[in-house]
Amino acid sequence: MTPINPDQLIVQLTQWALSFLDSYPLVAVLVAILLSTVPLIAVFPGCFAITTWLERKGLARIQNRIGPNRTGPLGILQPAADGIKMLLKEDIVPKTSDRLAHFLAPVVLMVPAFTILSVLPFNRNMIPAAVDTGVILFFALGSVSTLAVFMAGWSSRNKYSLLGGMRAIAQMVSYELPLVLSGVTVIMMTGSLDTTKIVAQQQLSEWIQSSNAGLQCLGQIIGWNVFTPWGFAGFLIFFVASLAEINRCPFDLPEADSEIVAGHLTEYSGFKYALFFMSEYVSAFAINGLSTTLFLGGWSGPNIRPPWSDDPNALLIPGFVWFFAKMFALMLVMIWIRGTLPRLRVDHLMGFAWKFLLPLAIMNIFVGGFYYYAPRWHGIPVVGWPIGFLVMYLSYECIGRLNRGPKTAQRVYHYAS
Amino acid sequence: MLGIGILKGMVVTAKNFFGSFVNKRLLPTIQYPEAGNSVTLFSRNIPFLVYDNDEDPLGTMRCVACKICEKECPPQCIYIVMEKDANGKPAKRPKVFDIDISVCMGCQICVEVCPFESIKMDSTFELSTPDRFEGLLLKREHLLKSNTYFHKIHPDEAQEVDDRLAAKQKKPAPTPSTPAA
Ligand code: SF4
Ligand code: SF4
Numbered sequence: 082m083t084p085i086n087p088d089q090l091i092v093q094l095t096q097w098a099l100s101f102l103d104s105y106p107l108v109a110v111l112v113a114i115l116l117s118t119v120p121l122i123a124v125f126p127g128c129f130a131i132t133t134w135l136e137r138k139g140l141a142r143i144q145n146r147i148g149p150n151r152t153g154p155l156g157i158l159q160p161a162a163d164g165i166k167m168l169l170k171e172d173i174v175p176k177t178s179d180r181l182a183h184f185l186a187p188v189v190l191m192v193p194a195f196t197i198l199s200v201l202p203f204n205r206n207m208i209p210a211a212v213d214t215g216v217i218l219f220f221a222l223g224s225v226s227t228l229a230v231f232m233a234g235w236s237s238r239n240k241y242s243l244l245g246g247m248r249a250i251a252q253m254v255s256y257e258l259p260l261v262l263s264g265v266t267v268i269m270m271t272g273s274l275d276t277t278k279i280v281a282q283q284q285l286s287e288w289i290q291s292s293n294a295g296l297q298c299l300g301q302i303i304g305w306n307v308f309t310p311w312g313f314a315g316f317l318i319f320f321v322a323s324l325a326e327i328n329r330c331p332f333d334l335p336e337a338d339s340e341i342v343a344g345h346l347t348e349y350s351g352f353k354y355a356l357f358f359m360s361e362y363v364s365a366f367a368i369n370g371l372s373t374t375l376f377l378g379g380w381s382g383p384n385i386r387p388p389w390s391d392d393p394n395a396l397l398i399p400g401f402v403w404f405f406a407k408m409f410a411l412m413l414v415m416i417w418i419r420g421t422l423p424r425l426r427v428d429h430l431m432g433f434a435w436k437f438l439l440p441l442a443i444m445n446i447f448v449g450g451f452y453y454y455a456p457r458w459h460g461i462p463v464v465g466w467p468i469g470f471l472v473m474y475l476s477y478e479c480i481g482r483l484n485r486g487p488k489t490a491q492r493v494y495h496y497a498s
Numbered sequence: 499m500l501g502i503g504i505l506k507g508m509v510v511t512a513k514n515f516f517g518s519f520v521n522k523r524l525l526p527t528i529q530y531p532e533a534g535n536s537v538t539l540f541s542r543n544i545p546f547l548v549y550d551n552d553e554d555p556l557g558t559m560r561c562v563a564c565k566i567c568e569k570e571c572p573p574q575c576i577y578i579v580m581e582k583d584a585n586g587k588p589a590k591r592p593k594v595f596d597i598d599i600s601v602c603m604g605c606q607i608c609v610e611v612c613p614f615e616s617i618k619m620d621s622t623f624e625l626s627t628p629d630r631f632e633g634l635l636l637k638r639e640h641l642l643k644s645n646t647y648f649h650k651i652h653p654d655e656a657q658e659v660d661d662r663l664a665a666k667q668k669k670p671a672p673t674p675s676t677p678a679a
Binding site for chain 2 (some may be wrong): 421
């Protein structure tokens, strides 16, 4: 048996368990599938529960309140109480609704939300579905949620639901472009659509395999795409577009409660509403997981080789710790943004996607290409880095300034001073 | 730089977030039943009737049943019946003085219009009752509270009122009936 690596413990355990089933290949396949999917279905609803609690507490503190504190210590059991409340509520379906579509919408939203999780590499050798075209699969399945949201809006036969659904389509289709284009830069640089390869490309293997602990640590970080000009810009574009893609503040127009009740969720109650709610958070996790994979080095983080191991790839801290840490950090930033920014107006929202993010993302692709071919000095991008950064910064400022509307005259108050 | 406003806003919310853990002013919530209440010297909610002598509440109440407050109360929640003595002469004190606190909106207009300084705003607030009709109709007996109590809840205002009453009593000496009588 191979020596035990802390970071590969779960993988090795799985392989060991499966080795008993060698003589029953069919059962082994089934068990392998169960072993990789059940944890997803178990872990992510748990993350969802923790995040709702974090969100309530965090928003409360931002607004100088205490937040939930009656259910358990610090209100930690609040998600459980919410869940029970949701399950006990009556499921009301409007009389004139399209019953089948109304019933299917939460399911259609939830299935892809969980499915796209399976192309994310949580650790080395720990990817539920190692697909060669993982990124494409992610974006393709991720856009199914647009359909689900519109199904919900259409089938409710409620004008607010329909408005919400239409807003959702317009918004998600528009923001898909900058989202994918900013990811394209990474794919271009890696030359692969495989998420595992994208992570591997962000690790400096010579440094990691050297004997110096500091170098091992640094080698896991320094290669992250976010530290390159195109990666930094791409990460920001990706993050903003993903906010819109999953209908989070300040892009939560499809469910803007001050304008259109609750948008496509208006006619949903009880368990179906809970499903919607959960799918939204799970897709938020998924998209944060993807931006972690594409830009933040996936499961790599400050890490050293365990002293007892001579395997050059062994690591002390399991990679999924870093993966989840980064994913939650992005989630916290989303909560922070929700506590800060007001909702955009519809025309501003569309303008922001088409006139600002999209040109910037296209510019980013060119900068990525330049960075790739620019001459290097001992492997260090001495030309590509500063020039790429400058070009990205200038185009950010220029596109931003071009987008400024005509200056309105300063309002003059005649009677009040 | 473009977008600096967003970052400034984020800093503000972050300050509020972290400040709420260290700065009492940034977390003003009072966990009411467990940790005290928020009654201050400026709290006002429903009116009460003032009497002067702690031994004799009914004898020394200031109200003369002039019914001005009853007429002025915007939601009409005061009901007053004047007491009559044996000869049917008005006794210048209320026999019935009811305030329906389910209707009272705490506007303090009754206090402003009363010429005899007899009705003042209270700051008590734990008034819930299982009986929503009788329990919320406060009778004369419930409404009567001593001047000492008034001094306790709103000391400055009570002192002012006392000074005013004393000044009034000194100047026009031979008034047949003083308000306090
Ligand atoms: S406070 Fe206002 S509403 Fe209440 S009894 Fe006095 S006048 Fe009426
Ligand atoms: S409380 Fe004042 S205004 Fe009202 S009846 Fe009594 S004396 Fe008159």
